[in-house]
Amino acid sequence: QVQLVQSGAEVKRPGASVRVSCRASAHTFTVKYIHWVRHAPGHGLEWMGRIGPYNVGTLYSPTFQGRLTLTTDTSSSTSYMNLTLLTAADTAIFYCATNVGGRRPFDSWGQGTLVTVSS
Amino acid sequence: QSVLTQPPSVSGAPGQTITISCTGSSSNIGAGYDVYWYQQFPGTAPRLLVAGNNNRPSGVPDRFSGSESGTSASLVITGLQAEDEADYYCQAYEFDTSLSPVVFGGGTKLTVL
Numbered sequence: 001q002v003q004l005v006q007s008g009a010e011v012k013r014p015g016a017s018v019r020v021s022c023r024a025s026a027h028t029f030t031v032k033y034i035h036w037v038r039h040a041p042g043h044g045l046e047w048m049g050r051i052g053p054y055n056v057g058t059l060y061s062p063t064f065q066g067r068l069t070l071t072t073d074t075s076s077s078t079s080y081m082n083l084t085l086l087t088a089a090d091t092a093i094f095y096c097a098t099n100v101g102g103r104r105p106f107d108s109w110g111q112g113t114l115v116t117v118s119s
Numbered sequence: 120q121s122v123l124t125q126p127p128s129v130s131g132a133p134g135q136t137i138t139i140s141c142t143g144s145s146s147n148i149g150a151g152y153d154v155y156w157y158q159q160f161p162g163t164a165p166r167l168l169v170a171g172n173n174n175r176p177s178g179v180p181d182r183f184s185g186s187e188s189g190t191s192a193s194l195v196i197t198g199l200q201a202e203d204e205a206d207y208y209c210q211a212y213e214f215d216t217s218l219s220p221v222v223f224g225g226g227t228k229l230t231v232l
Contacts, residue, residue: 001176035221044121045157045165045208047221061219095164103212105155107176109164 002028002098004110011116017084020113022096026077029053032098034072034079035106040092048094051079052101086117122147123209125224131199132232139194139227141209147222148211149190155210156185156194159226165208169194196229204231 007021022034035050049060051070060068069082079096094113097106124142131137141154148154153171167176169185182197192211196203209224 044225045210045223047219047223050221059220061221062217063219097165103152105153105167105170105210106157106165107167109166112164 002032002108004028004096004098004108006094006096006110006113009114009116011118012086014087014117014119016086016117017082018086018090018115019080019082020094020096020115022079022081022110023077024079024098026074028098029072029074029077029079031100033057033101034070035097035099036068036070036081037095037097037106038090038092039095039112040089043092048081057101083115086115088117090115091117121225122213122218122222123211123224125207125209125227127225128228128230130230130232131196133199133201135199136195136197137199137229139196139207139209139229141192141194141211141224143190143192143211143222145190146215146218147190147213148187148192150212150214152212154185154187154192156183157208157210159206159208161205168207199231201231204229 005023033052036048038046048064051058067084072079096110098108156169157165158168159165173184184195207227213222
């Protein structure tokens with residue numbers, strides 16, 4: 001298993017953007033895909049997108065296409081999830097998770113980052 | 120509305136066997152790839168519990184098992200224990216390109232009576 005450490009909770013106004021980080025060992029980002037999952041209160045888990053090793057193979061869910069940008073900074077061993085045009089419906093815990101690519105399971109998860117969108 | 124359908128809740132007494140179902144379609148579970156199950160305790164991240172048919176990560180008891188048939192999958196927990204009380208999610212890969220390529224069930228809350 002890989003240890004994934006996410007950034008702290010955020011409070012944002014509607015219409016704003018949020019950036020959540022996910023730090024792991026340098027090796028992780030050269031061999032693993034980083035996925036992002038949203039867990040809104042009272043809802044199930046929702047896959048947002050993924051980014052592959054060396055920033056290739058980026059794929060977004062149609063639900064978030066246009067609002068979501070995933071990047072990885074290998075020099076700091078950190079992956080970022082940037083979500084724009086926030087609404088109250090984006091109030092959720094956001095998780096990063098890894099897999100080895102393909103149709104494999106998510107074998108490690110970050111601790112989650114609570115994002116609250118409120119006016 | 121989740122693409123994969125799970126019962127919102129199940130319950131059982133200690134020692135009993137329970138089954139959590141996960142119903143999909145021919146474009147996800149029915150496509151023939153593995154279904155994955157995750158366990159989540161309140162305030163913690165999900166963790167991988169079962170991959171496909173009974174592939175369990177290190178540390179997961181063999182009381183947990185998975186199976187798949189057609190467009191459905193099931194998680195079976197035998198010898199239910201109080202510590203199994205948690206939320207359980209199924210996950211599959213989606214081949215309908217109009218949908219997200221990764222789909223989850225809505226989650227099932229397991230209560231140990």
